[in-house]
Amino acid sequence: MSSLIPAYTQVYKEPVAFQKALGFAFEGLVNAGVPFDALSAWKAVEKRIGEGIYMGSGLLLPHTRISGLESPLMAFAVAPEIQGVSTPRGETAQFLCLLLSPAESATAHTVAIAGVAKLLLNPAWKSQALACESSDSLEELFRDQ
Numbered sequence: 642m643s644s645l646i647p648a649y650t651q652v653y654k655e656p657v658a659f660q661k662a663l664g665f666a667f668e669g670l671v672n673a674g675v676p677f678d679a680l681s682a683w684k685a686v687e688k689r690i691g692e693g694i695y696m697g698s699g700l701l702l703p704h705t706r707i708s709g710l711e712s713p714l715m716a717f718a719v720a721p722e723i724q725g726v727s728t729p730r731g732e733t734a735q736f737l738c739l740l741l742s743p744a745e746s747a748t749a750h751t752v753a754i755a756g757v758a759k760l761l762l763n764p765a766w767k768s769q770a771l772a773c774e775s776s777d778s779l780e781e782l783f784r785d786q
Contacts (some may be wrong), residue, residue, distance in 0.1 A: 645713055645753055648673035650779040653720035659734070662723055663690075663703065666716035666739040675714050677707050682741055695728050698761040704740035706750055713742045713753040719770050719779060735771060736761060760786065 649669025653662065667686070671679050685705035696702045701723060716739040723734040738757050742750035760766045766782070773779040 645715060645756055646783050647715045647717040647780060648675070649716035650776040651718040652773050652776055652779050653718065656722040656724050657720045659701065659723050659725040662718050662720065662737050663739065666718055666737060669716045670714055670739065670741060673714060677710055677741065682707050695726060695734065696758070699733060699735040700761050701726055701734050701737045702740065702754065704742065704754065706744040707741045708744040710741060710743040713740060713749055715740050715753065717779065719773065
Protein backbone atom coordinates (compact mmCIF):
# COMPACT_ATOMS: atom_id res chain seq x y z
CA MET A 642 0.00 0.00 0.00
CA SER A 643 2.84 2.36 0.69
CA SER A 644 3.30 2.78 -3.04
CA LEU A 645 -0.31 3.90 -3.54
CA ILE A 646 -0.19 7.67 -3.22
CA PRO A 647 -3.48 9.49 -3.83
CA ALA A 648 -3.68 11.34 -7.14
CA TYR A 649 -5.90 13.86 -5.31
CA THR A 650 -6.05 14.82 -1.66
CA GLN A 651 -8.28 17.30 0.13
CA VAL A 652 -8.49 18.50 3.71
CA TYR A 653 -11.79 20.03 4.81
CA LYS A 654 -11.64 22.00 8.04
CA GLU A 655 -15.44 22.19 8.31
CA PRO A 656 -18.09 19.48 7.83
CA VAL A 657 -18.66 18.82 4.13
CA ALA A 658 -21.51 17.29 2.14
CA PHE A 659 -20.69 13.86 0.74
CA GLN A 660 -21.78 14.80 -2.79
CA LYS A 661 -19.52 17.87 -2.79
CA ALA A 662 -16.48 15.95 -1.53
CA LEU A 663 -17.17 13.10 -3.96
CA GLY A 664 -17.53 15.51 -6.89
CA PHE A 665 -14.21 17.20 -6.17
CA ALA A 666 -12.51 13.83 -5.62
CA PHE A 667 -13.81 12.47 -8.92
CA GLU A 668 -12.79 15.65 -10.75
CA GLY A 669 -9.34 15.26 -9.21
CA LEU A 670 -9.05 11.76 -10.66
CA VAL A 671 -10.33 12.87 -14.07
CA ASN A 672 -7.63 15.57 -14.11
CA ALA A 673 -4.85 13.33 -12.79
CA GLY A 674 -3.44 12.64 -16.25
CA VAL A 675 -4.43 8.96 -16.26
CA PRO A 676 -6.81 8.21 -19.13
CA PHE A 677 -10.07 6.42 -18.36
CA ASP A 678 -13.68 6.64 -19.48
CA ALA A 679 -15.00 9.19 -16.97
CA LEU A 680 -18.69 8.69 -17.77
CA SER A 681 -18.52 4.91 -17.36
CA ALA A 682 -16.48 5.30 -14.19
CA TRP A 683 -18.96 7.79 -12.72
CA LYS A 684 -21.90 5.47 -13.46
CA ALA A 685 -20.08 2.55 -11.83
CA VAL A 686 -19.25 4.66 -8.76
CA GLU A 687 -22.89 5.76 -8.48
CA LYS A 688 -23.99 2.12 -8.63
CA ARG A 689 -21.51 1.20 -5.90
CA ILE A 690 -22.74 4.06 -3.71
CA GLY A 691 -26.23 2.60 -3.98
CA GLU A 692 -24.90 -0.70 -2.64
CA GLY A 693 -23.34 0.93 0.43
CA ILE A 694 -19.95 2.52 0.92
CA TYR A 695 -19.48 2.89 4.69
CA MET A 696 -16.69 0.55 5.73
CA GLY A 697 -16.37 1.44 9.42
CA SER A 698 -13.60 3.40 11.17
CA GLY A 699 -15.08 6.58 9.67
CA LEU A 700 -14.32 5.50 6.09
CA LEU A 701 -16.51 6.04 3.04
CA LEU A 702 -15.11 3.92 0.21
CA PRO A 703 -16.83 4.38 -3.13
CA HIS A 704 -14.86 2.13 -5.45
CA THR A 705 -15.08 0.34 -8.76
CA ARG A 706 -12.95 -1.50 -11.25
CA ILE A 707 -12.24 0.15 -14.61
CA SER A 708 -11.04 -1.52 -17.80
CA GLY A 709 -7.73 -0.30 -19.11
CA LEU A 710 -6.27 1.23 -15.95
CA GLU A 711 -2.68 0.15 -15.40
CA SER A 712 -2.81 0.57 -11.63
CA PRO A 713 -5.21 1.79 -8.94
CA LEU A 714 -6.09 5.49 -8.94
CA MET A 715 -7.14 7.00 -5.63
CA ALA A 716 -8.52 10.26 -4.23
CA PHE A 717 -8.54 10.76 -0.47
CA ALA A 718 -10.20 13.44 1.65
CA VAL A 719 -10.56 14.07 5.37
CA ALA A 720 -13.07 16.22 7.23
CA PRO A 721 -14.41 16.61 10.77
CA GLU A 722 -17.61 15.11 9.32
CA ILE A 723 -18.76 14.02 5.88
CA GLN A 724 -22.50 14.59 5.89
CA GLY A 725 -25.31 13.06 3.90
CA VAL A 726 -24.41 9.39 4.12
CA SER A 727 -26.01 6.99 6.55
CA THR A 728 -23.70 5.22 8.95
CA PRO A 729 -24.53 2.55 11.52
CA ARG A 730 -24.94 3.40 15.17
CA GLY A 731 -24.47 7.12 14.53
CA GLU A 732 -20.81 6.75 13.56
CA THR A 733 -19.21 9.81 11.98
CA ALA A 734 -17.80 9.55 8.48
CA GLN A 735 -14.52 11.51 8.34
CA PHE A 736 -12.58 9.89 5.51
CA LEU A 737 -13.47 9.58 1.83
CA CYS A 738 -11.44 7.26 -0.36
CA LEU A 739 -12.54 7.16 -3.99
CA LEU A 740 -10.77 4.23 -5.60
CA LEU A 741 -10.67 3.20 -9.25
CA SER A 742 -8.83 -0.07 -9.87
CA PRO A 743 -7.91 -2.04 -12.98
CA ALA A 744 -10.72 -4.39 -13.97
CA GLU A 745 -8.05 -6.80 -15.14
CA SER A 746 -6.47 -7.18 -11.68
CA ALA A 747 -8.57 -8.26 -8.72
CA THR A 748 -5.35 -8.41 -6.71
CA ALA A 749 -4.50 -4.74 -7.27
CA HIS A 750 -8.03 -3.78 -6.19
CA THR A 751 -7.94 -5.93 -3.05
CA VAL A 752 -4.43 -4.81 -2.06
CA ALA A 753 -5.41 -1.12 -2.43
CA ILE A 754 -8.53 -1.52 -0.27
CA ALA A 755 -6.59 -3.51 2.33
CA GLY A 756 -3.90 -0.83 2.42
CA VAL A 757 -6.40 1.94 3.11
CA ALA A 758 -8.12 -0.18 5.76
CA LYS A 759 -4.78 -0.86 7.45
CA LEU A 760 -4.05 2.88 7.68
CA LEU A 761 -7.45 3.64 9.17
CA LEU A 762 -7.11 0.89 11.75
CA ASN A 763 -4.04 2.70 13.04
CA PRO A 764 -5.27 5.29 15.58
CA ALA A 765 -2.07 7.35 15.29
CA TRP A 766 -2.36 7.57 11.49
CA LYS A 767 -6.03 8.55 11.73
CA SER A 768 -5.22 11.31 14.21
CA GLN A 769 -2.41 12.59 12.00
CA ALA A 770 -4.69 12.58 8.94
CA LEU A 771 -7.40 14.53 10.76
CA ALA A 772 -4.80 17.02 11.99
CA CYS A 773 -3.43 17.75 8.51
CA GLU A 774 -3.64 21.42 7.63
CA SER A 775 -3.37 21.05 3.85
CA SER A 776 -3.74 18.67 0.94
CA ASP A 777 0.04 18.59 0.64
CA SER A 778 0.49 17.49 4.25
CA LEU A 779 -2.13 14.76 3.75
CA GLU A 780 -0.34 13.52 0.64
CA GLU A 781 2.95 13.56 2.58
CA LEU A 782 1.36 11.38 5.26
CA PHE A 783 0.75 8.73 2.57
CA ARG A 784 4.31 9.11 1.25
CA ASP A 785 5.70 8.50 4.75
CA GLN A 786 4.06 5.07 5.02
